[in-house]
Amino acid sequence: MRAPAVQRRTLLVLSASQVIGGVGQAIGIAVGSLLAAQIAGTAAVAGLASTSSVLGAALLAVPVARIMSSSGRRAGLIVGYVAALLGAAVVVAAAFADSLALMLVGMFLFGGGTTAGFQARFAATDLAEPHRRGQALSLVVWATTIGAVLGPNLSQPSGALGEALGLARLSGPFLISAVLFALAALFVAVLLRPDPLLLSRELSAETWEPTAQRASVRRSLSAIVSTPDGRLGLLAVVVSHSVMVAVMVLSPIHLGHGGATLTVIGVVISMHIAGMFALSPLVGWLADRVGRRRTVLVGAVVLAVALAIAGTAPADRSGQVAVGLFLLGLGWSFGLIAGSTLVTESVPAAIRPQAQGASDLTMGLCAALAGALAGPVLDLAGYAGLNLVAGVIVVPLFLVALRAVVSPGRGTAG
Template identity: 55%
Template sequence: MTTSDTNVDLTAVQRRTVSVLVGSQVAGGLGVSAAIAVGAVLVTQVFGREDLSGLVQSSQVLGAALLAMPAAALAVRYGRRAGLGVAYALGALGAVVAVVAAQTEILALLLIGTALLGGGTAAGLQARYAATDLAPPDRRGRALSVVVWSTTVGAVVGPNLAGPSGRLAESLGIEALAGPFLVGAVVMAAGAVIVVAGLRPDPLVLARSGQPPGPGGRRRRVLRTGWTAISGSPRALFGLTSIVVAHTVMVSVMVMTPVHMSHGGASISIIGFVISVHVAGMFAFSPIMGWLADRVGRTPVVIGGVAVLLAAVALSGTSGEGHSAGLTAGLFLLGLGWSACLVAASTLLTDAVAAEARPAVQGASDLLMGLAAAGGGALAGVVVGRFGYDVLNMGAAVVAVVPLVVGVVLRRRVRRAG
């Protein structure tokens, strides 16, 4: 497949684009996971504030959400290289700021650094959409899912770098727990270089060749454009709702599972094993979800994902404190259901809007899913503290069916309009 005006082989460019995105995703995912893995411990041991240890994760999630729109605005105006490159660079800068914060023992500076570190997450999320810019409609799900799958490498390897990076930091006269942030700065900077050097030609710019330019790059204008495009398409609304709900349910239950297990005396190693199983469910099977989304359809895969999420919270919510096979299975299914919804709904969202509006729509989607997950994670702690882990899972089950309700309402509205 080639473009008639430039004689560019789009198939070859797409293959190269996906390869570059996979490389940057491995680097970025490794950098974020390595740093965040020790964030809470750093606050506890260096700053002596165990009560504030959860703020590192919260600031990173919030930073990723807030940086989604600036990255999308850059993509709208200049292409994917600019949006992804700047986001990864901000992530690297944030990791450096966190190292300085650890050395100077300034907690506010650490939170600023981890918020900027969210740029790596924002880039990783938007990279999945970049894989669809030149993909044929019947292969968009697979292209997107391969980039999501590549996150597995960084998510698994990153936390295991805490020991070696700590020793490296000590040899340089730096606080040992700042070592993972130091590694994060290097690998996320590498991610920025990979996308800036490798995404040539830029897939979004090439996909929009001959089309009218998108809206100006101002953040508010881009957000308004994205929401206008979403609200005007029932399929886009369904896709957005599915992404936001699945992500919120997953984060809310996952973040409180270690607490639930620790109350029953589960060891750190057992808790780590269960979370690793959960992460495998999130990423390892995403290519299968992409294949199903292309072959069976986006909506059926989303519905299947919701069913898996309901099974997950049923197993988790009925599991006692500590470790059990049911809880392990529930966390695995929680990741699997998230994967199905994220891959299929993200592909549906891309399908449902015009090419010139896609970066704005995708940025708005990442902003909303990040804010919802941050709020859900914070609320989950309150729910578990006052009512228990089982009540949290019951609430998650209620939230999980929202996409199905929205889908029915939108279908009826379309039928009436027709």
């Protein structure tokens, strides 16, 4: 089978698995903070659920990337989905036992679904032509839209399922997540053949050395930051993801203070997720046509506008919050797609999987810290103060991207 045909099949399989896994991930994220607050009896710890998930996604990225480097993309994706399946089961047990500590362990493993989803975007670039990498990556990101938008809207019926089974209402969504992650793992195991990373190595003229496949996180990060485009790409994914996580995960708490039902919260989160994924093919096209640097700059501006809109919304103005979160998701999409493409192109192919894993590790750790601090900030300064702090974090990205666009120097990233 020729490489273009394999690439088309790879994109189709990765996209379908993203739909399945996207539902599983989104349905749990939509209620995770609410379940943590219910178990602990205080909203101050609500952000810990998402923080644990983000931290899990970050720390699992490195072993998953190493598995991919040695055994291919398929093996790594399966490991990520199986970890998420186990995590969902642990969260259900934690809700039954009324244990916050056990829930956080479960959410850590639940982050494996995010790890698999993020690594799938890189798998889409293995066989892509250089001038189409942004579009290939964005198509897999876009596929998450269906599952991710549908997921939060299943909160109500899946909650009813949990109650029917004698479990806590908010644990019901995690039952559905476990089943869907199992299906995603099975789907990838059967259909992602031939493996895109292993095939790209067979077709490459480069010599692949075992030592390159064992590149450390430090070596991988050093390779990324050794170039201006690599530094911009890493900063873009870190800032975009951290800001998105900090604001998004506590928006349900803000809306809850205004009397919003689970259905309303689900719709608002669906709007946010639509912003993250629905326009990603356009973002990928822009990254390829007008340049990665300019796309990052636009993303920084969109993030700032989003935070201004969401931050000025009273708790009972769910419509305004929805608009702000939609734009927050869109700004994230600009930063993630263009930034990930810059990271991919900034390192030699021999250590690309490890560099991609190191990038996701850094992105996840920073987002986990942002999520952990978001709860106390919300308590101290309110939702408006949380958005203001997030806006301050966006400023360095805007300035670095602006400098890269105005004074591009060497390179063709645009």
